[in-house]
Amino acid sequence: MKGMLSVDISRCTGCKTCEIECAVAHSVSKTLAGVIKDGELVQKRVFVEKAGTLSVPLQCRHCEDAPCIAVCPTNAMHRNGQGFPVLLDEERCIGCRACLVVCPFGVISMGVEGKVVSKCDLCVRRLAQGLQPACAAGCPTHAISYGTPAAASAGTRRKAADSFLVAIERGEAS
DSSP: OOOEEEEOTTTOOOOOHHHHHHHHHTSSSOSHHHHHHHTOOOOOOOEEEEETTEEEEEOOOOOTTOHHHHHOTTSOEEOSSTTSOOEEOTTTOOOOOHHHHHOTTOOOEEOTTSSSEEOOOTTHHHHHTTOOOHHHHHOTTOOEEEEOHHHHHHHHHHHHHHHHHHHHHTTSOO
16 A cells, blocks of 8 residues: 554544544544534544553554455455555445455454444545544544654664663663
8 A cells, every 4th residue: 555554552542533533524523523523423433442541542553354355255355456445335234244254453343223334444535635634633642643654664673773772871781
């Protein structure tokens, strides 16, 4: 994929803003006020889970060899080409839950009406408009970011180098 979501769990406060931004981005009204005013049932596609003292935002990783695509009997789970995100065609989904069972990250869920599944689509409509996925755009601490794999690696290297420098300054590494 051209871009990917990266998560820095050390920055996540567990505020769940990403969950709200995701649900609103996939709503009809596209605004929180509109969702509330209209009483619209919305579905989040990112899940903030506690892991000890940390909070971890989880969403579809758009696996290269996606088990959800392989198991889907109706081809509702699909890609529009190599390197594209895993998408769901709700018209084809029969709600069999096979994808839900095989997802290694547990981030596919039943939709709010309980008839078809729901999953992160990497906000493909927002990306087409030159915007970031809603979870990344709305994260107040920038724990979730969207960028190229090369940028994600560079950020991780930068963080590792900074940690190493701090350890040297403390006399903990050489």
